[in-house]
Amino acid sequence: MKIASPVKGIVVEDLFWKKYKDIVADEVIPYQWKALNDELPDTEPSHAIENFRIAAGESSGDYYGTVFQDSDVAKWLETVAYSLRDHPNRELESQADEVIALLGRAQAADGYLNTYYLLKEPNKQWTNLRDNHELYCAGHLIEAAVAYYETTGKAELLNIAEKYVSLIDSVFGPEEGKLKGYPGHEEIELALVKLYEVTGKEPYLNLARYFIDERGRQPIYFIGEKERREQIQTEPSWNDDHHLNFGLGFAYQQAHLPVREQMEAVGHAVRAMYLYIAMADLAAKTGDAGLKQTCEKLWEDVTERKMYVTGGIGSAVNGEAFSCGHDLPNDSMYCETCASVGLAFWASRMLHLEPDCRYADVLERALYNGTISGMDLDGKRFFYVNPLEVNPFQACRKDQEHVAAERQKWFFCACCPPNLARMIASVEDHIYGQTEDTLYAHLYIAGTMKTFFQGNEVEIRQTHRYPWDGSIELRVDAAKAVDFDLALRIPGWCNNARVTINGETLKLDHLEKGYLHIRRTWSQDDTVSLELPMPVERLRSHSLVSMNQGQIALQRGPVVYCVEETDNGSNLAALRLPQESSLEIEYDEQLLNGIVKITAQGYRIQSSAALYSSDAPQRIPQSITAIPYYAWCNREKGEMRVWIHEI
Amino acid sequence: MKIASPVKGIVVEDLFWKKYKDIVADEVIPYQWKALNDELPDTEPSHAIENFRIAAGESSGDYYGTVFQDSDVAKWLETVAYSLRDHPNRELESQADEVIALLGRAQAADGYLNTYYLLKEPNKQWTNLRDNHELYCAGHLIEAAVAYYETTGKAELLNIAEKYVSLIDSVFGPEEGKLKGYPGHEEIELALVKLYEVTGKEPYLNLARYFIDERGRQPIYFIGEKERREQIQTEPSWNDDHHLNFGLGFAYQQAHLPVREQMEAVGHAVRAMYLYIAMADLAAKTGDAGLKQTCEKLWEDVTERKMYVTGGIGSAVNGEAFSCGHDLPNDSMYCETCASVGLAFWASRMLHLEPDCRYADVLERALYNGTISGMDLDGKRFFYVNPLEVNPFQACRKDQEHVAAERQKWFFCACCPPNLARMIASVEDHIYGQTEDTLYAHLYIAGTMKTFFQGNEVEIRQTHRYPWDGSIELRVDAAKAVDFDLALRIPGWCNNARVTINGETLKLDHLEKGYLHIRRTWSQDDTVSLELPMPVERLRSHSLVSMNQGQIALQRGPVVYCVEETDNGSNLAALRLPQESSLEIEYDEQLLNGIVKITAQGYRIQSSAALYSSDAPQRIPQSITAIPYYAWCNREKGEMRVWIHEI
Known part of the structure; x- marks a missing residue:
């Protein structure tokens, strides 16, 4: 496997995305900060920061919010981290630092850090992995920690996360005496791979692999867990036995079968995306060809049978889940914003595994359509559910009750707005992929990137008015002439692309999986022009x-x-x-x-x-x-x- | 108001309906008898006869079934009554007589007769009109009694019914000290009008009027009833406070507004039909023009905005209810067989109020399509829900879970099969309507009818192969020449009808509400030929x-x-x-x-x-x-x- 690693440190100068990134920096981040601090009038209170204050012993009161309220703080921190890259903001950074310090003070001595359990069910940790999102929240904390460290170089949050992971690693795993559990909502798996990437510590990768491989093995962990739960006093969860997992069985959590035997995308769409991302990441890190194949099978099922033309996924409101193939109702569907964000992330990860235009096409479909539809143009209102048809009957249809006819300011279950914000704030991470000798241009987002080939710096600057205009210029600038292969994606939607290099037309009859490879010695001021007709x-x-x-x-x-x-x-x-x-x-x-x-x-x-x-x-x-x-x-x-x- | 009363005593010799009537006599009635007696293997037990046996003290055990299980027995008796008209069957009649005798023995001394309350909640009668179908079951008992009396002349069941009604009349009404209640599921209102028709006793009509007029008045009876119920110990009902009336409010029972102020068909479709039938019946009996207008408004709403092309109604599974106008999904709808049967009955009643082809067109649409689709051609399996589209996605769609892809043998809630059976067994009652001087032919169902004009017997015989062929012959036979107006419906679906009388072509340019009126002196062997082209x-x-x-x-x-x-x-x-x-x-x-x-x-x-x-x-x-x-x-x-x- 030849992994195309993402290229980071890109400065976005894009007509389309610059606006969105500015909105995230100027509107969404401050707005969500107010939400997290319950400073928004007429909206559902969040209580997320307050939960941490109470856990730190700095405030009093009861826990409030969903069981995964902590993750809203983590997603905010992650968004801030990405946004600080191109929107430096000292005040915001010190706000974030303060939150991180608060998290540190809320963290238990053993490393545990989940305010729901700390405040509401002390000593009941790890008793309801099926429903209570503990490992999910830990995952978001890790993602935030990695992002914040990468942008700022500050390790405080990374230390908090590693301390927590060290506890988790002592609780779960194949070793005798450890719990054989795995998350009811996947997320920590992909986060652990990120943590491994930034720290190089193998145990993190092993723990991710353990969670992935244990999932869906017989006997299903959640059955025994439920039996054990009957021996203790715990709060009832949203997932009552009467209608367990919305009648979808353990397919709801993709735990119906061992992961490598899963050939169809099933269950809760966001959960599925986060699992598939982690599988792709693990395959990339370990060269696991079988796992890569499973990812490809699942990819085909999602994108050739279960995806809306907008990049929306999850056509059933029941369980916010996948339905069967080709069952794509436009009015009663779910198409959660988070699910499309997950699809975009998965597509990007599949591109690491193998640069193939079909992944980039879906990435682009999700980015320009079903993800950003989740937010208004001011960054102030959000859709949780993204219908493809809003009709006059909605008000009288119970099966469309979940479909809002206009965006809302905030949600009690506020997973989507911060998820979208972190996607937008880091959109540039998906533009390029690099192997030893090849630079893949997956997306056309204007801006400047710098990377190295054979130790020589190469700068590439995209200029264009994409997605409104298909005339794209890539100026390659290598102070010292350098050999590499520039692989340009010819989008699947484009039939008559034309490419010139320094005015000379190239033949497009030999695309490799949708990419035109230009292998040459690049020097200063090489200009590649790409004409993508857009009828x-x-x-x-x-x-x-x-x-x-x-x-x-x-x-x-x-x-x-x-x-x-x-x-x-x-x-x-x-x-x-x-x-x-x-x-x-x-x-x-x-x-x-x-x-x-x-x-x-x-x-x-x-x-x-x-x-x-x-x-x-x-x-x-x-x-x-x-x-x-x-x-x-x-x-x-x-x-x-x-x-x-x-x- | 000139009321066109139905003409009874017709002998059906119809290619299409004779088969259905034979199936009801030969298959459905014996089959349902077995069902009522729990003699069918592999089906939901009914227990309906057994409930009466226990109530009569002739068997032991607990009540079993829905709260309206009694009505299955009543509908069976009613069907038997109709069927005996043209399928005399001594054994069946004595079976029916035995059931009637059992009902008599089960009846309480004060006349009360509902096995659910007699067995399961003694002394809790009339405490949950909203949900528990007491008055509904009484209504079906009355309908059976009237039918059985009309066919056989035997008054035993009629006496049982009158005794029960006398109790009900002492419990409900506008007078001081009586409950101001009305049924949560309409049915008794129309039954009381029938009982009035056959007995001529005004109190029955008054009670029907009371139930109709009290419905939906402020304060809503069901609210106070619920509060009173909190003071006593009663069984929980299907209609829990958490999701009362499926979120439809009292519109679910058409009790959201006084009946005369209701301009839109809302709520549970079968309930609505039974109410509208009673309203039309009451308007016919009392000449109440305001009530007739309300019926016309509701008719327009149902048939011009809320009816499927099959004559199905009730497009929402939630509450088995009407949705808003033009919201007619083909796959997730309800279209309960009972609702279409109700629509057919209502259409027939509207024809009494005013002979108008639009009523007969809908009657015919329901009869030939959305009602009989509820039964297979052998009379052995039934649909409760009649979809207009069965697609490959059904199995994975929760919003289509109620849609069976094939007919079932019997149901726990077995309202539809006997309802359809009684409709088929009495289909001939809808063919003609008669005023003092006019005979309306609403339907073309081959057979012979006899009636009187000015004291002179007139026989009319329809011969044809309808609905497969539009050549219809009506032979009028009046032993003594007699003047009357024969009004032939020219169906709304027919554009180029031709009518001849004794070979002479009639002009069709002056239809009255879709009827061609032939006013003449009829004698022996007058032959009217009707050509209804059927492209x-x-x-x-x-x-x-x-x-x-x-x-x-x-x-x-x-x-x-x-x-x-x-x-x-x-x-x-x-x-x-x-x-x-x-x-x-x-x-x-x-x-x-x-x-x-x-x-x-x-x-x-x-x-x-x-x-x-x-x-x-x-x-x-x-x-x-x-x-x-x-x-x-x-x-x-x-x-x-x-x-x-x-x-």
């Missing part, structure tokens, strides 16, 4: 996706479009887009922070007044306007629809 | 029914069609029926007890292998075969679909 594509679903039959989705470049009531009137299901209509594009800088808008001449069906009639419906000519899906619901509340009837 | 119609939904956009349903005459996997292969959503394809029909006597089958040249979409692709899908020519919807799932289990994509 608007009419996407159709596989014929087994019954709910999308006869309908198309518009996509231009990586951006998936939708129609909104505010542009097109109500009852969007009555719109008809003729196959032969030309699809006009226009960049509108004023609209929705600057977007390319699509317009086309189409029709609106005017049926007879009867509920059922054999009269042919009339077609009333109407202009149809589509906007990027991610930007929906930033003007007026109303209907929205990704799939449009074609005639 | 296959391609029905489209109103453009607000978003789930049916771009799709058509095939209907020929009153029969709605569907496609099944067994004829068309799997993935029926991939079928495409071109607008210009000719739709061929063929009567096949061997197929599904004799049906007209529709075939057309169409296509099956073959998409690219990718989940999403801009490639144009291929069209593979394929013959498409459609069969009547009511006959689906009588061969192999598999996919089914009413709405077909049109190109």
Whole structure:
């Protein structure tokens, strides 16, 4: 296995992502800080910081929040860490330092650090791995610690995390006398690989491997754990025996089978993503070809059978879970923001394992569509669930009760906003991958990167107006001439790419897994120009996706479009887009922070007044306007629809 | 108001309904008898007869079954009563007499007769009208009593019912000291009007009026009833306070508003139907124009906004209830058999109030489609829920868990099979309506009827092969010449009807509410011929029914069609029926007890292998075969679909 490690330390100068990164720095981080400190009016209190204060003995009161409330603080710290890279902010950094110090004071002498158990169920630690997210929260703490250390060089949080991990390692593992448990919500596995990466300490990798390999082995740990729990007094959890795991069995936690025997993506979608990321990471670190193959099987199942065109996953509200293949309802689905964020992360990890355009295509699909749709353009309101169709029936449908018709300020279960924020703040980490002799450009996000080949520094600067324009320039600058292979991704959505180097056209007839490899000696001011024509594509679903039959989705470049009531009137299901209509594009800088808008001449069906009639419906000519899906619901509340009837 | 009373005593000689009536007599009644007596292997026990035996002190043991188990016995007796009209059966009649005698022995001295309360909660009668179906069961008992009396002239069951009603009348009513309650599940109201009709006793009509008028008045009775219930020890009911009425409020029981202020059909669909029937009946008996108007408003709401093309109603599984207008999902709906039976009955009652083709059209739609789909062609298996689409995703969808992919032998909640049986056994009661001077032919069901005009007997004999053929002959035979107006319904689905009388063509340019009135002096052997051309119609939904956009349903005459996997292969959503394809029909006597089958040249979409692709899908020519919807799932289990994509 030839691992393409991510290239870090990139300065983003991108038309699209710079705005988002600024919003995270200027709006989301301060906003979430207020949320964590219960300073937001009219929203669900978080109590997350207060929980740590109480645990540190610096405040009094009871624990409040979900069992995974701690993770909101960790995700905030992780976001801050990424954001400080390109938005240095002394005040924010000292806020973070103070939080870290608080965490240190809250940490028990043995290293334990979970405020739910410290405050609400002392001495009941590790008795409900199935439901209570202890190892999950530990995982987020580790991720934050690694990120904060990498950005600031400060080790305090890393020390806290390592102390905690050392305790966890003494509790869990294959050795005699240790618990044979593993998390009910995966997360710590991938975090341990990160911790191993930054510390080089093998036990962390071994613990990650243990958690992955133990998962789903017979007898299922959670069964015995539940029996043991009956002998002690514990708080009831959300997961009652009456309707255990939403009727999905241990597939809900991907613990129905040993991980290497899992061939289908099942259960809670976010849990699945975090597991698959860890599996890919472990395969990359250990060269485990079998585990890589399992990842590939699961990838195929998710992306070829269970993924929305927006990069949304989890089509069933029951268990926030995967349904069966091709079952992709647009209105009653879940498509949790966190799940798409997880998919983006997984795609990026699969690219480390093997640079293949199909991973980058999905990464890009999630990044430009189903993840960022979770936040409004001001960074102040969030979707937990990302529907592909908001219809007039929602208010009267219990099966769509979970679908909010507009973004909310904050949630009691606030997993999504900070997850999205950390993705945006670190988006540049996904742009490049590097092996010994090859630099892969997976994403086109404008900015400057520096790396080394054979000890020589190479700078590459991307300039373009992507995703609105497909003209991309990469200027390679090597002070000393150096040989390496620049592998440019030719996106799967692009049919007629053109590439020139210093004005000379290259042949594109030999792509390797979707990458054009340019192997040469690079020196100063080498300029690669990439032309990715972006006609608007009419996407159709596989014929087994019954709910999308006869309908198309518009996509231009990586951006998936939708129609909104505010542009097109109500009852969007009555719109008809003729196959032969030309699809006009226009960049509108004023609209929705600057977007390319699509317009086309189409029709609106005017049926007879009867509920059922054999009269042919009339077609009333109407202009149809589509906007990027991610930007929906930033003007007026109303209907929205990704799939449009074609005639 | 000119009330068109039903004409009874018709001998059915119909190609279509005779078979069904024979099946009810030969299969369903004996089968349900076994069910009631727990003699069916591999099915849910009923215990319904045994409950009465225990109540009569003739057996021991505990009550078993739903709170409305008694009603299954009543519906069986009612069905037997109708069936004995044209299927005399001494053994069956004496079985029924024995059951009636048992009911008499089970009846308490004060007239009370409900085995749930007699056995399980003695002295708790009338403490949970909201949930426990006491008055509902009483209603079914009354309906059975009236029917049995009308067929056999035997008054024993009528006496039992009147004794019970006398008790109920002493408990409920506007008078001081009486409970101000009304049923949580309507039914007794319509039954009391029937009892009034057959006995002429005004108090029964008054009690019906009281129940109807009290319903939904402030303060809502069920609220105070619940508070009183907290003072006593009662069994918990299915309707827990945590999720009272499925979150629908008292709209669930149509008790959210006084009945006359209800302008929209809401809540549990079967409950709604039974209420609306009673309202129409009361309006007919009392000439209450305001109540008639309310019925008309509700009719419009149900049939123009909330009815499936099959005559199914109740599009939400939550509460087995109406959703909002035009919200008609084909796969997750409820469409309970009982609700369509109720719709048929209501339509018939609206025809009494005012002969109008729109009522008869819906009556016919329900009779030939969404009601009888509830039973297989052998009368041995039943659907509770009647989907319009059975797709491959059902097994993995919690929101479709209630949708069985094949008919079941019996149900724990066995309301539907006996309800359907009583409808079939009395189908002839809906054919004609008569005022002083007019005979309305609402339905074309072959057979012979006798009635009187001005004291002179008139016999009319319908002969035809309806619904497969639209050539209908009505022979009028009046021994003494008599003047009356024969009003023939020209079905709403028929565009080019032709009518001749004794060979002479009549003009059809002056229909009155869809009826052609032939006013003349009728004598012996007058022959009216009605030609109702039956091309296959391609029905489209109103453009607000978003789930049916771009799709058509095939209907020929009153029969709605569907496609099944067994004829068309799997993935029926991939079928495409071109607008210009000719739709061929063929009567096949061997197929599904004799049906007209529709075939057309169409296509099956073959998409690219990718989940999403801009490639144009291929069209593979394929013959498409459609069969009547009511006959689906009588061969192999598999996919089914009413709405077909049109190109």
